[in-house]
Amino acid sequence: MATAAVSLPGKRRGRHSPLPGLPLTLGITVAWLSILLLLPLVALFAKSLTLGPGHFFEAAFSRRAIASYELSFGAALVAAGVNAVFGLLVAWVLVRYRFPGRRLLGALVDLPFALPTAVAGIALTAVYADTGWVGKPVAAFGIKLAYNPIGVVIALTFIGLPFVVRTVEPVLADMGRGLEEAAATLGARRWTIFRRVILPEIFPAIVTGFALAFARGVGEYGSVIFIAGNMPFKSEIAPLLIVTKLEEYDYAGATAIATVLLLASLVLLLLINLWQGRELKRRSA
Amino acid sequence: MSAKNAAVTESLLTKTILILVAVAYVALILVLPLASVFSEAFRHGIAAFKAAIVEPDALAAIQLTLTVAAISVPINMVCGLAAAWAVTKHDFRGKQLLISLIDVPFSISPVVAGLMYLLLFGAQGWFGEWLLAHDIRIAFAKPGIVLATLIVTLPFVARELIPLMQAQGREEEEAALTLGAPGWRIFLWVTLPNIRWGLLYGVLLTNARAMGEFGAVSVISGHIRGETNTMPLQVEVLYNEYNFAAAFAVASLLAGLALVTLVVKTLLEWRHGDQLAAAGH
Amino acid sequence: MTITVRNIVKGFGNYPALRSVSLDIEDGAFVALLGPSGSGKTTLLRIIAGLETAESGQILFGGEDVTDRAPQDRGIGFVFQNYALFRHMTVEHNIAFGLEVMKRGQRPASNAIKARVEELLELVQLPGYGKRYPSQLSGGQRQRVALARALAREPSILLLDEPFGALDAKVRRELREALREIHDRVGLTSIFVTHDYEEAFALADKVAILGQGKIEQFDTPEAVQQHPANDYVREFLS
Numbered sequence: 001m002a003t004a005a006v007s008l009p010g011k012r013r014g015r016h017s018p019l020p021g022l023p024l025t026l027g028i029t030v031a032w033l034s035i036l037l038l039l040p041l042v043a044l045f046a047k048s049l050t051l052g053p054g055h056f057f058e059a060a061f062s063r064r065a066i067a068s069y070e071l072s073f074g075a076a077l078v079a080a081g082v083n084a085v086f087g088l089l090v091a092w093v094l095v096r097y098r099f100p101g102r103r104l105l106g107a108l109v110d111l112p113f114a115l116p117t118a119v120a121g122i123a124l125t126a127v128y129a130d131t132g133w134v135g136k137p138v139a140a141f142g143i144k145l146a147y148n149p150i151g152v153v154i155a156l157t158f159i160g161l162p163f164v165v166r167t168v169e170p171v172l173a174d175m176g177r178g179l180e181e182a183a184a185t186l187g188a189r190r191w192t193i194f195r196r197v198i199l200p201e202i203f204p205a206i207v208t209g210f211a212l213a214f215a216r217g218v219g220e221y222g223s224v225i226f227i228a229g230n231m232p233f234k235s236e237i238a239p240l241l242i243v244t245k246l247e248e249y250d251y252a253g254a255t256a257i258a259t260v261l262l263l264a265s266l267v268l269l270l271l272i273n274l275w276q277g278r279e280l281k282r283r284s285a
Numbered sequence: 286m287s288a289k290n291a292a293v294t295e296s297l298l299t300k301t302i303l304i305l306v307a308v309a310y311v312a313l314i315l316v317l318p319l320a321s322v323f324s325e326a327f328r329h330g331i332a333a334f335k336a337a338i339v340e341p342d343a344l345a346a347i348q349l350t351l352t353v354a355a356i357s358v359p360i361n362m363v364c365g366l367a368a369a370w371a372v373t374k375h376d377f378r379g380k381q382l383l384i385s386l387i388d389v390p391f392s393i394s395p396v397v398a399g400l401m402y403l404l405l406f407g408a409q410g411w412f413g414e415w416l417l418a419h420d421i422r423i424a425f426a427k428p429g430i431v432l433a434t435l436i437v438t439l440p441f442v443a444r445e446l447i448p449l450m451q452a453q454g455r456e457e458e459e460a461a462l463t464l465g466a467p468g469w470r471i472f473l474w475v476t477l478p479n480i481r482w483g484l485l486y487g488v489l490l491t492n493a494r495a496m497g498e499f500g501a502v503s504v505i506s507g508h509i510r511g512e513t514n515t516m517p518l519q520v521e522v523l524y525n526e527y528n529f530a531a532a533f534a535v536a537s538l539l540a541g542l543a544l545v546t547l548v549v550k551t552l553l554e555w556r557h558g559d560q561l562a563a564a565g566h
Numbered sequence: 567m568t569i570t571v572r573n574i575v576k577g578f579g580n581y582p583a584l585r586s587v588s589l590d591i592e593d594g595a596f597v598a599l600l601g602p603s604g605s606g607k608t609t610l611l612r613i614i615a616g617l618e619t620a621e622s623g624q625i626l627f628g629g630e631d632v633t634d635r636a637p638q639d640r641g642i643g644f645v646f647q648n649y650a651l652f653r654h655m656t657v658e659h660n661i662a663f664g665l666e667v668m669k670r671g672q673r674p675a676s677n678a679i680k681a682r683v684e685e686l687l688e689l690v691q692l693p694g695y696g697k698r699y700p701s702q703l704s705g706g707q708r709q710r711v712a713l714a715r716a717l718a719r720e721p722s723i724l725l726l727d728e729p730f731g732a733l734d735a736k737v738r739r740e741l742r743e744a745l746r747e748i749h750d751r752v753g754l755t756s757i758f759v760t761h762d763y764e765e766a767f768a769l770a771d772k773v774a775i776l777g778q779g780k781i782e783q784f785d786t787p788e789a790v791q792q793h794p795a796n797d798y799v800r801e802f803l804s
């Protein structure tokens with residue numbers, strides 16, 4: 001039986017609970033998911049299959065495609081890494097300290113969820129391009145933050161920021177001080193306590209947040225294409241390549257690349273679910 | 286318990302540095318871009334801003350965005366409620382699979398989502414010929430935009446409600462059952478009041494995403510000015526024409542919406558935090 | 567190691583948890599801080615440990631003023647009510663923790679640490695449990711591991727905060743006896759906090775009865791029972 005439900009002992013007659021409404025709600029749910037999700041997924045995979053292996057691999061792994069994967073996955077990895085470190089910092093500060101503006105900081109963290117990606121895209125470009133508030137002073141050192149892979153990383157850092165903060169915050173908040181106090185009475189200093197007691201406790205949450213930010217970053221489109229530069233082989237992300245192929249009416253090519261991205265996302269999702277399931281078991285033991 | 290345990294907290298200096306770094310990070314990555322939207326939108330003054338907004342294509346985009354949201358948010362709300370009810374108040378085989386499926390749209394790239402609908406309803410798609418024969422247009426038309434929006438906003442309400450309803454358990458509903466209440470009554474009078482803040486929260490997020498969706502809609506819409514451009518697409522079009530002021534003007538409306546969403550969200554968490562799911566979004 | 571508590575005052579906001587409390591504990595004594603919830607007993611224990619700071623007053627260990635010293639430097643062992651075991655470490659790593667975080671110069675060699683862990687596991691009657699994880703142990707076993715962990719660094723003072731609070735009656739009795747035995751064997755000055763007077767009288771050499779932030783009586787269990795100092799003590803014991 002699935003583990004996700006709260007099931008009451010001693011009320012197990014038959015497979016369904018005595019509450020009504022299952023046929024109707026299940027029917028709606030299945031129809032909803034089938035029409036919106038499953039059918040399109042099947043269409044995508046079916047189209048991929050019709051390409052035949054040779055053509056598929058040619059399109060999915062052309063040099064240009066591979067360059068785009070490298071950029072998309074690579075930048076997502078870097079951005080998720082940056083967010084793992086700073087997201088942890090932000091979560092720590094929000095949970096552990098009291099200071100003026102704390103609530104404001106907490107509310108702002110969710111901005112990337114609420115702000116449309118296109119708006120984020122043009123805003124980030126405005127700030128980090130050569131003429132922007134940050135781009136201009138930095139350009140004096142000869143560093144360009146926009147229209148290149150660095151811009152992609154910046155955009156993906158924006159997008160992924162809430163993921164680590166929001167997954168680590170509840171775990172930190174629930175932790176309580178008992179373990180730290182125990183470690184203190186055993187002679188450990190603050191940094192040792194953080195490294196050996198606190199960090200292992202919150203590590204699974206950090207990994208989950210990292211993985212979610214990474215998965216989101218790989219497929220991100222709207223916030224990236226304005227700041228990216230979009231030069232094939234250099235600063236072209238995979239989703240953009242798909243769009244370009246579509247504009248050239250190369251549906252086959254677009255489908256092939258989309259399939260690669262989709263499979264990567266599904267595998268990531270599976271891994272994240274497995275990881276979370278494992279952590280849930282460990283914690284409740 | 287005292288919060289000033291010298292042994293188990295960092296020194297004041299360390300704390301201050303950490304807070305400053307955290308604030309600087311958020312300011313750099315989040316606040317500056319947000320501020321720049323409004324700064325650029327009003328760069329040429331309020332009159333220019335107004336002119337950009339009331340321009341016919343912009344108005345059409347606003348109307349389309351509102352329409353799409355007005356259609357997709359209720360659909361996903363109702364279906365999300367149904368899914369949450371089925372999953373949390375019943376036991377059946379495949380329940381976990383269902384829950385996992387609901388999460389899938391979160392990990393799909395929006396461009397891939399839009400492409401999938403193109404493959405179904407585009408001219409060369411599975412239903413392409415049938416649609417052509419019946420003179421129905423889904424791809425490159427409003428219905429396609431609604432569909433694309435539906436899939437990317439699919440999980441929000443369900444993901445918010447499922448952990449919440451699981452934590453609340455089934456006892457109240459079962460009590461109502463023993464008291465003779467029919468299904469609809471149980472749902473409306475027992476369940477719904479318990480989940481109303483979580484539901485509002487989910488609807489809020491759904492709406493924010495529905496109005497702001499870009500990638501999926503971009504692929505399926507065909508970018509037909511005045512007809513199939515939502516606000517985010519209109520922003521892109523204006524930007525690519527180097528009409529920056531107008532682009533940021535429309536963008537600022539969306540940014541304003543985002544701020545309202547954040548404010549309402551914060552209020553909800555503050556006042557009713559215990560009645561929202563603790564799950565990470 | 568003698569413990570001297572002198573005029574400790576502690577408040578939380580407007581709430582006076584401890585109102586000028588003083589206590590003299592002899593070397594090797596086993597003392598119970600007894601009282602209902604809110605009497606300040608846990609606060610006093612935590613101040614002795616250095617986990618809280620008093621507003622005024624002093625704490626002396628063996629005549630030395632440790633009032634401003636961090637808990638890391640007080641040479642104490644502390645057993646928490648809810649064990650506070652490190653969930654991601656095995657039993658042996660939990661116990662060895664206090665030794666492993668010592669600075670290079672002072673840290674014993676790794677086989678010395680291992681030997682010490684074995685010795686402690688024997689002491690708390692959990693031989694061979696080293697490789698298990700806390701989640702695999704019962705409540706009573708976890709408390710024993712917490713005790714072993716607190717003793718690893720050979721502290722001169724052992725502090726226990728309602729150590730048996732979370733356990734059922736049978737396990738409490740077993741652990742009570744084990745604790746007394748260990749105390750007698752090792753000869754540590756020990757203070758434990760409890761709200762259960764039976765437990766206090768069964769275990770302690772001397773009992774300090776606290777009420778509303780003051781010590782009402784501090785004497786041997788017999789003396790307290792036969793000559794209660796005031797009505798408060800009398801009522802508490804009935």
